[in-house]
Amino acid sequence: MAKYAGVIVDISLEKLDRVFDYRIPAHLEERIHPGAQAWIPFGMGNRRMKGFVVNISDTCTYEESRVKELLGVCEGAVPVEGQLIELASWMREKYGCTMNQAMKTVLPVKNKVKEQVKILVSLNADEQMVAAYIAANKRCKARIRVLQALMENGTLQKEVLLQEAATTAGTLKELQEEGMIFFQSETVYRLPKISKEEKKRITLNEEQKNVLKVFRTDYEEEKREHYLLHGVTGSGKTEVYMEMLTTVLKEGKQAIVLIPEIALTFQTVMRFYTRFGEQVSVIHSKLSAGERYDQMERAKKGEISVMIGPRSAIFTPFSNLGIIIIDEEHEGSYKSEITPKYHAREVAKKRCEVSGAVLVLGSATPSIESYFKASCGEYKLLKLSKRINDLKLADVQVVDLRTELKEGNRSVISRALRAQMQDALENKQQIMLFLNRRGHTGFISCRSCGHVLKCPHCDVSLTLHKDGRMRCHYCGYEQLQAKQCPECASPYIGGFRAGTQQIEEVVKREFPQARILRMDLDTTRKKGSYEEILNRFSKGEADILIGTQMIVKGHDFPAVTLVGVLLADLSLHGSDYMAAERTFQLLTQAVGRAGRGDQPGNAVIQTYQPEHYAVREAASQNYEAFYDLEIAYRDLMSYPPMSGMLAMLLQSEDETLLENDAEKIKTSILELEIPLLRVTGPTPAVVSKLNDVYRKVIYLKHEDTKMLYRVRDFIDEEVKNEKINKQIRVEFDENPLYAY
Ligand code: ADP
Ligand code: ZN
Ligand code: ZN
Numbered sequence: 001m002a003k004y005a006g007v008i009v010d011i012s013l014e015k016l017d018r019v020f021d022y023r024i025p026a027h028l029e030e031r032i033h034p035g036a037q038a039w040i041p042f043g044m045g046n047r048r049m050k051g052f053v054v055n056i057s058d059t060c061t062y063e064e065s066r067v068k069e070l071l072g073v074c075e076g077a078v079p080v081e082g083q084l085i086e087l088a089s090w091m092r093e094k095y096g097c098t099m100n101q102a103m104k105t106v107l108p109v110k111n112k113v114k115e116q117v118k119i120l121v122s123l124n125a126d127e128q129m130v131a132a133y134i135a136a137n138k139r140c141k142a143r144i145r146v147l148q149a150l151m152e153n154g155t156l157q158k159e160v161l162l163q164e165a166a167t168t169a170g171t172l173k174e175l176q177e178e179g180m181i182f183f184q185s186e187t188v189y190r191l192p193k194i195s196k197e198e199k200k201r202i203t204l205n206e207e208q209k210n211v212l213k214v215f216r217t218d219y220e221e222e223k224r225e226h227y228l229l230h231g232v233t234g235s236g237k238t239e240v241y242m243e244m245l246t247t248v249l250k251e252g253k254q255a256i257v258l259i260p261e262i263a264l265t266f267q268t269v270m271r272f273y274t275r276f277g278e279q280v281s282v283i284h285s286k287l288s289a290g291e292r293y294d295q296m297e298r299a300k301k302g303e304i305s306v307m308i309g310p311r312s313a314i315f316t317p318f319s320n321l322g323i324i325i326i327d328e329e330h331e332g333s334y335k336s337e338i339t340p341k342y343h344a345r346e347v348a349k350k351r352c353e354v355s356g357a358v359l360v361l362g363s364a365t366p367s368i369e370s371y372f373k374a375s376c377g378e379y380k381l382l383k384l385s386k387r388i389n390d391l392k393l394a395d396v397q398v399v400d401l402r403t404e405l406k407e408g409n410r411s412v413i414s415r416a417l418r419a420q421m422q423d424a425l426e427n428k429q430q431i432m433l434f435l436n437r438r439g440h441t442g443f444i445s446c447r448s449c450g451h452v453l454k455c456p457h458c459d460v461s462l463t464l465h466k467d468g469r470m471r472c473h474y475c476g477y478e479q480l481q482a483k484q485c486p487e488c489a490s491p492y493i494g495g496f497r498a499g500t501q502q503i504e505e506v507v508k509r510e511f512p513q514a515r516i517l518r519m520d521l522d523t524t525r526k527k528g529s530y531e532e533i534l535n536r537f538s539k540g541e542a543d544i545l546i547g548t549q550m551i552v553k554g555h556d557f558p559a560v561t562l563v564g565v566l567l568a569d570l571s572l573h574g575s576d577y578m579a580a581e582r583t584f585q586l587l588t589q590a591v592g593r594a595g596r597g598d599q600p601g602n603a604v605i606q607t608y609q610p611e612h613y614a615v616r617e618a619a620s621q622n623y624e625a626f627y628d629l630e631i632a633y634r635d636l637m638s639y640p641p642m643s644g645m646l647a648m649l650l651q652s653e654d655e656t657l658l659e660n661d662a663e664k665i666k667t668s669i670l671e672l673e674i675p676l677l678r679v680t681g682p683t684p685a686v687v688s689k690l691n692d693v694y695r696k697v698i699y700l701k702h703e704d705t706k707m708l709y710r711v712r713d714f715i716d717e718e719v720k721n722e723k724i725n726k727q728i729r730v731e732f733d734e735n736p737l738y739a740y
Contacts, residue, residue: 035086231384253322476683558597
C-alpha cells in the first residue's frame with residue numbers, strides 16, 4: 001500500500017499549517033520520517049524544492065491521481081529544523097496535540113507582524129559637547145528640541161521623545177549618526193565586560209572531582225548517558241555543571257542550560273558569563289518575541305554556544321547540541337500549562353536522543369519521578385552530599401502547634417519561634433518567615449489532634465466547597481462538612497485562612513521595632529518589584545522578610561540566620577498526590593536558606609502534624625528516607641511514577657449537558673474494556689466554574705501509559721466524528737502536577 005508524506009516548504013508562523021501531500025516511492029520509504037528533508041516537485045512548474053516531512057500516513061487528503069511523488073532525500077546532515085520537527089512529531093503523539101501546535105511550540109518562527117520594540121534614547125555626549133553642538137547648530141530647531149528634552153529627562157522612550165520634541169524619526173537618525181544620541185532596546189540583557197580578577201578559578205573538592213570523573217569517562221567512551229545529580233544546597237552543583245559544559249564545548253558542541261525563571265537571576269547568569277564569555281546567551285520572559293527570535297537565530301548561526309533560559313530554551317536551534325542541563329529539575333515550572341502540556345524534562349530526554357546529546361538533571365530535592373528512574377538504572381545517579389567548606393546545614397526544630405494551643409498560645413507564632421526571632425533581632429541578624437500557600441486548596445483539619453479529613457478511596461485531603469460539602473478532587477467522593485473531629489471529638493475543626501498580610505500584622509504587633517518587608521502576589525504585581533524587594537532585603541534594609549514560596553528559591557542572603565515555616569500543613573494537605581513531595585521540597589529549600597554566611601543557621605517548622613514523614617525527613621534533611629516512604633505510598637495507591645495517570649478535563653457552558661455527557665464519556669471509556677484501567681470521576685474540578693464555563697474531570701490510571709494514550713486517541717476520534725457533543729471541550733493532561 002502506498003504511503004504519503006506531509007511536507008512543509010515554508011517555516012514561518014502563518015504557513016506552518018500549509019502541508020502538502022506527496023506519495024513516497026517504495027525505495028525511499030525507509031528514509032522518510034518526520035523531520036527528514038526531501039526534494040519535492042513544487043507548484044505548476046514542478047520546481048525542484050526542499051521541504052521538511054512533518055507526517056507520514058496511509059491516506060492522502062486529496063485526489064490520489066493528482067498526488068505527486070517525492071523526488072528524493074536531501075543528502076548531508078539534517079538541518080536543525082529537521083531535528084526539531086522530529087521532536088514536534090514526538091510531542092504530538094505524547095501530548096495529544098496537533099502537529100501545527102507542536103511545531104509552533106518547537107520552531108523559532110518569525111512573526112510576520114512587525115512588533116513594536118521599545119526603543120530608549122539617551123545622550124551619547126557629555127553636556128558641554130551638547131551645549132557646543134546646540135550653539136553651532138542654532139538653525140536646526142528640531143535637533144535642539146531633541147537634545148534639550150534628553151538633557152531634561154535623561155533617557156526617554158522613542159515614541160515619547162518624538163512627541164515631546166515634535167519631530168520625526170529622521171531627525172533622531174541624523175543625531176545618532178552624528179554620535180550625539182544612541183538607541184538601546186529596553187529589554188536587552190546587557191552583560192558587562194569581565195575583568196581579569198573575576199576569573200579566579202576554584203579548586204574542586206573530592207566529591208566534585210569524583211562526579212566529573214564519571215561524567216568524563218562516559219563522555220570519552222562516547223556513552224551518551226542521562227544523569228541525575230543529587231547535591232544538597234550549596235554543595236557546588238553549578239560549579240560541576242560548568243565543568244561539564246567545558247568538556248562538551250571543547251568538542252565544538254553546544255549546550256542548553258535550563259534554570260527556573262524565578263531563579264534566573266543576574267548573579268546566576270553572571271557565573272556562566274564570567275566563565276564562558278560572549279558565547280553565552282540568555283532568554284527569559286521579559287524578552288519580546290522579536291528579541292527571542294534574534295537570540296534563537298544567533299544560536300542557529302552558531303554565534304553562541306551556550307543558551308541559558310527557562311522551559312522554552314529547550315527548543316534552542318543548536319545544530320550540534322552536546323548537552324542539556326536542567327537545574328532544579330523538580331520545579332513545577334518546567335511543565336507547560338498550555339497545549340501542548342509538555343514537561344521540559346521529557347522533551348529534553350527526547351531531544352538528547354534525536355541529537356545524540358547528554359542529559360544532566362540536578363537538584364537538592366529530586367522529583368520522585370527522576371529519583372525513581374535513577375533507582376531503576378534509567379539515569380545514572382551522581383551525588384554531592386556535603387556543603388562547600390563544610391558549611392553546616394541549619395539546626396531545625398519542629399514545633400507542634402497542637403501543644404501550643406493546649407498551652408494557651410493562639411498566635412500564629414509559636415513560643416519557640418518568637419524566642420529565636422528575638423535572639424536574631426538582638427544580634428542584628430536577618431529572618432525569613434515563610435508561608436507555603438502553594439497548592440493550598442482548603443483542607444479541613446483538627447487543631448486539637450491534627451487529624452486531617454481525607455478521601456477514604458484516594459488518600460488525599462478533602463476540600464471544603466462553598467456549598468458546605470467536602471469533596472475529593474480525584475473521585476468525587478463527598479460528605480457534609482464535619483462539625484467535630486471524628487478522631488477526638490474536638491470542636492476545633494475547620495480550614496485555614498492565613499495570608500501573608502495577616503502574618504505581617506501579627507509580626508508588627510509582636511515586634512514593633514523590627515523593619516519588615518512582605519513579598520507575595522500583591523506586593524510583586526508591579527513590574528520589577530520582585531527584584532526590588534529582594535534587593536532591599538539583601539542590602540539589609542529590613543530585618544524580616546515575610547513571603548510565599550517566592551522567597552525560598554535560590555537566593556543567597558548570607559545575613560539570614562533564622563528561617564521560620566509558619567504552617568507546614570498548608571502544602572502538606574493539598575488535594576493531590578504530589579502534596580507531600582512538594583512540601584518536602586519547599587521545607588528543605590526553606591531550611592536551606594538559613595546559615596549561608598559565616599553564622600550558623602536555625603530553622604523552625606511549625607505544624608499540626610510533626611509526625612508526618614514529609615515534615616520529619618525535611619527537618620532531618622534526609623532525602624532518601626523521604627523517598628522510600630513516598631514511593632511506597634505511590635505504589636500502594638497506584639500514583640505516578642508507579643502508574644501512569646491521565647487527567648481528562650471536560651468543559652462546557654451548559655451545565656446539564658456536561659453533567660450527562662461526562663457520565664456518557666466515562667461509560668464509553670469503560671466499554672473499551674481495557675484490562676486494569678482505573679477510571680475515577682467525573683468530579684467537579686477544583687475550580688468547578690471559570691468564566692461561566694463548567695469544568696469536570698475524569699482521571700485515568702494504568703501501569704502502562706500506552707493504554708492511556710489508547711483512551712486518548714479513542715476520545716480524539718469521538719470528538720472528530722462528533723460523537724461527543726461539540727459544546728463540550730476535551731483536554732488531556734498526563735501526570736498533572738495539581739488536581740484539576
Ligand atoms: P549549588 O548549585 O549546589 O547550590 P554552588 O555551585 O552555587 O552550589 O556553590 C555554592 C558556593 O560555593 C558558590 O559560591 C560557589 O562559587 C562555591 N564553590 C563551589 N565549589 C567550590 C569549591 N570546590 N571550592 C570553593 N568554593 C566552591
Ligand atoms: Zn481531633
Ligand atoms: Zn477520592
